[in-house]
Amino acid sequence: MKRHDIEIRGASVEVTGVSKGYAGRRVLLDADLQIAPGEFIAIVGRSGCGKSTLLRLLAGLEPADAGTILLDGDAHAAHQSDIRIMFQDARLLPWKRVLDNVALGLTGPDVKERAREALAQVGLADRAKEWPAVLSGGQRQRVALARALVHTPRLLLLDEPLGALDALTRIEMHRLIERLWLRHGFTALLVTHDVSEAVALGDRVVQIEDHRIALDERVLLPRPRHRGQAFAAYEERILDRVLQQPEGVSVPPDDALEYHPAHAVRWAI
Amino acid sequence: MANLGDSNSPLKRFAAHAQVQRVLPWLFPIFVLAVWQLSSQSGWLSTRVLPEPWAVLKAFWSLTVSGEIWTHVATSTWRAAAGFAIGGGLGLLLGLLTGTFRPAEMLLDSSLQMIRNIPALALIPLVILWFGIDESAKLFLVALGVFFPIYLNTFHGIRSVDKGLIEMARSYGLSGWRLYTQVILPGATASILVGVRFSLGLTWVLLIVAETISAQAGIGYMTMNAREFLQTDVVLVGILLYALLGKLADLLAKGLERWWLRWHPGYQRVHT
Numbered sequence: 199m200k201r202h203d204i205e206i207r208g209a210s211v212e213v214t215g216v217s218k219g220y221a222g223r224r225v226l227l228d229a230d231l232q233i234a235p236g237e238f239i240a241i242v243g244r245s246g247c248g249k250s251t252l253l254r255l256l257a258g259l260e261p262a263d264a265g266t267i268l269l270d271g272d273a274h275a276a277h278q279s280d281i282r283i284m285f286q287d288a289r290l291l292p293w294k295r296v297l298d299n300v301a302l303g304l305t306g307p308d309v310k311e312r313a314r315e316a317l318a319q320v321g322l323a324d325r326a327k328e329w330p331a332v333l334s335g336g337q338r339q340r341v342a343l344a345r346a347l348v349h350t351p352r353l354l355l356l357d358e359p360l361g362a363l364d365a366l367t368r369i370e371m372h373r374l375i376e377r378l379w380l381r382h383g384f385t386a387l388l389v390t391h392d393v394s395e396a397v398a399l400g401d402r403v404v405q406i407e408d409h410r411i412a413l414d415e416r417v418l419l420p421r422p423r424h425r426g427q428a429f430a431a432y433e434e435r436i437l438d439r440v441l442q443q444p445e446g447v448s449v450p451p452d453d454a455l456e457y458h459p460a461h462a463v464r465w466a467i
Numbered sequence: 468m469a470n471l472g473d474s475n476s477p478l479k480r481f482a483a484h485a486q487v488q489r490v491l492p493w494l495f496p497i498f499v500l501a502v503w504q505l506s507s508q509s510g511w512l513s514t515r516v517l518p519e520p521w522a523v524l525k526a527f528w529s530l531t532v533s534g535e536i537w538t539h540v541a542t543s544t545w546r547a548a549a550g551f552a553i554g555g556g557l558g559l560l561l562g563l564l565t566g567t568f569r570p571a572e573m574l575l576d577s578s579l580q581m582i583r584n585i586p587a588l589a590l591i592p593l594v595i596l597w598f599g600i601d602e603s604a605k606l607f608l609v610a611l612g613v614f615f616p617i618y619l620n621t622f623h624g625i626r627s628v629d630k631g632l633i634e635m636a637r638s639y640g641l642s643g644w645r646l647y648t649q650v651i652l653p654g655a656t657a658s659i660l661v662g663v664r665f666s667l668g669l670t671w672v673l674l675i676v677a678e679t680i681s682a683q684a685g686i687g688y689m690t691m692n693a694r695e696f697l698q699t700d701v702v703l704v705g706i707l708l709y710a711l712l713g714k715l716a717d718l719l720a721k722g723l724e725r726w727w728l729r730w731h732p733g734y735q736r737v738h739t
Binding site: 294 | 631632634635636638639640641649650653654656729730731732
């Protein structure tokens with residue numbers, strides 16, 4: 199799968215000096231991030247580090263306290279219809295059938311046709327008439343993906359959309375997302391707590407720590423990525439970086455943790 | 468000895484049989500009717516306390532043949548429907564208003580909560596002074612009682628629509644009327660229908676009281692009239708009619724639930 203044979207229609211994103219806080223608690227401070235058109239960025243970080251907040255700001259769900267977010271050089275608020283977000287929970291409307299969920303917010307004469315096409319792209323064309331309640335978690339996220347793609351977004355934001363899925367479904371979803379990204383050429387931003395997922399999908403892996411962008415590493419592996427040695431090396435390096443204790447957090451002494459290394463316990467089991 | 472809890476026991480197998488399952492719920496009512504009939508016939512139960520089922524059936528038949536029963540049923544049903552439509556409609560409207568707009572909630576909700584605590588039936592003396600013993604007095608009572616369950620459940624339903632879904636819909640370009648009809652209203656339906664079912668039950672209670680105070684027609688009038696002449700069988704016919712109409716109204720509400728909430732796992736028919 200090569201990228202150069204398709205037209206890249208994704209948007210460039212420029213985040214400059216963005217800060218955000220909730221009720222006096224600082225979440226993001228002076229964050230900068232440049233994304234090239236059609237790039238796939240994976241954002242990792244500990245929970246509560248502000249990675250989801252950055253995504254919500256980009257989606258326009260909340261205003262930033264300071265700084266600017268530009269899409270193709272324009273204020274991103276003017277490009278709302280070019281940005282689509284996939285949430286951690288699928289957020290399908292339970293009272294609409296699968297097809298109508300995909301068609302949500304679409305206008306025009308061929309709405310059903312476009313929705314059907316998008317459903318086919320995620321492999322769920324035969325479930326169009328079902329209620330969301332009867333779908334599995336993975337299927338719901340695929341419907342949510344179809345719902346986002348049917349708007350032909352130029353920036354797709356993925357807020358830990360695979361966090362609640364089992365490992366096998368997750369790998370399937372990685373392949374599906376990668377395939378659709380290659381095909382449609384949108385810019386993608388994936389927030390995840392799973393470093394292996396970030397390495398599997400991202401052109402760049404960005405780490406947020408202490409409310410700032412701390413690491414920005416390009417993953418130079420051919421797609422589709424196989425979990426070989428080079429993959430593991432990336433994964434380990436980034437994981438090590440993420441697991442470093444952030445400043446200001448005191449580490450309790452070892453004996454206070456009652457920590458038993460695995461090898462010391464094994465004989466007792 | 469066969470264990471009763473065993474799924475292979477003869478009793479369990481018998482109960483699982485489809486035709487048996489259809490008959491089983493009727494067994495107890497038939498038994499009660501039989502005991503009732505026998506104790507009336509043997510003179511153990513005075514007809515002044517309770518007429519025999521056969522007499523009730525005969526009274527029902529003669530009222531049907533004379534056509535009298537239909538005018539009463541029609542009058543009562545019309546009152547129930549009109550009162551329910553007025554009270555329920557207003558409750559729905561105000562509930563949507565206060566649920567959707569904060570200023571409307573601030574303006575109205577605390578007053579409505581205060582009035583809610585007055586039992587509708589406590590207003591009877593006042594209602595008679597205002598409306599006399601007219602048709603409007605009965606409608607007012609029914610409408611007032613029906614108003615609050617629907618108002619409260621509508622308000623609650625609108626407020627408890629999943630914020631995540633609203634956020635999602637907004638980010639997908641829905642706003643205003645489209646957001647309201649596609650997300651907020653459907654999200655509140657389950658709660659609104661709870662209010663409707665509760666109100667339907669209340670409708671008949673209020674109507675019975677209103678009709679027994681004073682009326683020229685209606686089931687309540689029929690039973691009160693029969694009481695004067697010690698026609699316990701007709702009184703019983705009236706009571707049974709109320710039960711029947713109440714059950715019908717509930718079936719209607721259940722049907723609405725099954726249709727409007729057919730997406731809801733909790734309301735889907737279990738396939739056996």
